[in-house]
Amino acid sequence: MSDAADLDLVPAIATRREDALSGLSRMVSQGLGWARKFSLFQYPFVTACCGMEFMAVASARYDLDRFGAALPRFSPRQADLLMVVGTVNCKQAPILKRIHDSMADPKWVIAFGVCASSGGFYDNYATVQGIDRVIPVDVYIPGCPPRPEQVLDGILLLQKKIQAQPHKLIDRLPPGQPGQG
Amino acid sequence: MSKAAIQRLKERFPDAVTDPYEGVGGDAVAMVRKDRVREVCRFAKDDPALAFNLAPYITAVDFLGSDPRFDLVYQLSSTVHGHRVRLRVGVPAADPRVPSVVEVWKGADWYERYCWDMYGIRFDGHPDPRRLYMYEEFVGHPLRKDYSLRGRQPLIPERVVDEAFRGPGPAGRD
Numbered sequence: 006m007s008d009a010a011d012l013d014l015v016p017a018i019a020t021r022r023e024d025a026l027s028g029l030s031r032m033v034s035q036g037l038g039w040a041r042k043f044s045l046f047q048y049p050f051v052t053a054c055c056g057m058e059f060m061a062v063a064s065a066r067y068d069l070d071r072f073g074a075a076l077p078r079f080s081p082r083q084a085d086l087l088m089v090v091g092t093v094n095c096k097q098a099p100i101l102k103r104i105h106d107s108m109a110d111p112k113w114v115i116a117f118g119v120c121a122s123s124g125g126f127y128d129n130y131a132t133v134q135g136i137d138r139v140i141p142v143d144v145y146i147p148g149c150p151p152r153p154e155q156v157l158d159g160i161l162l163l164q165k166k167i168q169a170q171p172h173k174l175i176d177r178l179p180p181g182q183p184g185q186g
Numbered sequence: 187m188s189k190a191a192i193q194r195l196k197e198r199f200p201d202a203v204t205d206p207y208e209g210v211g212g213d214a215v216a217m218v219r220k221d222r223v224r225e226v227c228r229f230a231k232d233d234p235a236l237a238f239n240l241a242p243y244i245t246a247v248d249f250l251g252s253d254p255r256f257d258l259v260y261q262l263s264s265t266v267h268g269h270r271v272r273l274r275v276g277v278p279a280a281d282p283r284v285p286s287v288v289e290v291w292k293g294a295d296w297y298e299r300y301c302w303d304m305y306g307i308r309f310d311g312h313p314d315p316r317r318l319y320m321y322e323e324f325v326g327h328p329l330r331k332d333y334s335l336r337g338r339q340p341l342i343p344e345r346v347v348d349e350a351f352r353g354p355g356p357a358g359r360d
Contacts, residue, residue, distance in 0.1 A: 096321045099342050130328040130337045131320070138344040 030173070037172035041085070041111065042164040043073035048084035048108070050101060053091025055118035058150035067153040072160050081108045086163070087140075092120040094131045098139050105140040110176065113143045113167065115159060118150050125149060188214040188269045191236050195271075198233075199226055203273075213261075215272040223260075223275055224285040224311075230262060230271075231290050238262040238271070241287070244297035246277075246305040250331035255279035256305060260287075277307055286312040304329035 051059060062069055069075045078084040081104045093101055105114065116136055119125040122145040124134035136142060143166060146159040189206075192214040196203045202222035209215035218226050230238040243261040254276035263270045277284060286309035287294045298309040299318040306327035309315065317324065323341060326333050 095338060095340050096319075098340065098344075102342055129335055130333065130339075132338075133340070133344070134338075134347070138347060139342065 033174055034170075034172040035168070037174065038168040038170060041172065042167040045072075045074040045086040045113070045160075045163075046076055046078045046084050047074055047086040047088050048079070048081050048104065049077050049088050049090055050104060051088075051090040052093060052097065053118075053120060055091045055120070055150040058153065058156070059088070059090045059117065062153040062156045067157065069157075069160065072157070072164065074160055081105075084108055085112055087112065087114045088117050089114065089121040089136050090117040092125065092127055093133045093136050093139075095133060096131070098133050101136060102139050111170075111172070113163060114140060115163060116142045116145045117156065117159075119147050120149075122147060188212075188271045191230075191238075191264075191267075191269055191271050192216045194233070194235060195226060195230060198229055202226055209272055213270050213272045215274060218260075218273045218275050220275050220277060220284055223258075223273075224287055224290065226273070227260070227262075227287045227290045235267075236264065237266040238264045240265060241291040241294050241297070244287075244294055244301065246301045246307055246329075248305060248329065248331045253278065256282060256307060258284060258301065258307065282306060283308045283310055285310050288312055303327065306330065 049056075049059060049063075061067060063075065063077070074086065081087070085108075087105055087108060089101065105112070114136075116122040120127060120132070121136050122142075124132050126149075128134070133139060144159045144163045146155055148155050151159075189208075192203070192206045195216065196206060199222065202219045203216050203226060204219075206214060206216040227238075227241075230236050240263040241260060242263050243259075245259050247257040247259065249255060249257065256277040256279065258275040258277055260273040260275070261270065262273065275284060282305075284307060286298055288298065288309075289311070295312070295314065296318055298312055299314070299316060301307045302309065302312075302315060303317040303319050304327055316322070320328065321341065324339055326337065328337065
């Protein structure tokens, strides 16, 4: 048997093995996605007037708890979802980055309101023109401030995104690779 | 009432308090010489007929192109007599140093730090002359008229984004 024929066989076997594993891991991934999208522990990084709208959407009338995103954790290490609510200026940007860095994976970020999304009308010497210049963002919610319905729509969008993402039971980086962010 | 207060200040300091007029809102306004500020303020607070025990706001105005370039504005108020006056102090750009009035009104502390931060006016004798709003790494004074409107000085590296066209308005100014 020549080496070439040997090499030809290997991918075929590996593909079948991967098929079998990927079917399982897809089921696991979907299950994990389902679990994760309905238990978003959020860290509210509230800096400005959008915070009032955040309170409205978090409290009884609009009730974020219906979507499993009600429990604010005031430690970034316990949070999955970083909600940046309000204007972030250059002085705060290192703080925001540090909070995002100290969140454990998997983590998602929502830019709540137009200031967090793009700087809004604060196109001036002090304001970061959108938090995506500092940290990655999953969902942008426009509005000044956004209506609670918009926020709920943003949460639903994020849930869709989380469900569609690949999830793993054990997600380790290869050794020697520095952490993300 | 506030006119009488300005009159009294003017009688006491004929060479330091000049040009009284009625400002916007009906408050009496007078110009004060820069090096006599603390003396005038001390008198305005301690004199029983004036008793300006509050300095609710101290701020500055940048009149770029005129001389003196800056105007420090001291808004004084008395809870004893219920009257108010406004004192204006011209500050030249070449020597933006003014005696601090923190020893007169403790509350002037942050206002003077604000004026240093935003306009670059130094206050001699201030106990804690740091910036108030901006960070220590910030270079320049953002509310000066010759500071660029979008002169951002980020503390951490930011993702580079091509400038979007934001339509007419102040954003297109510089």
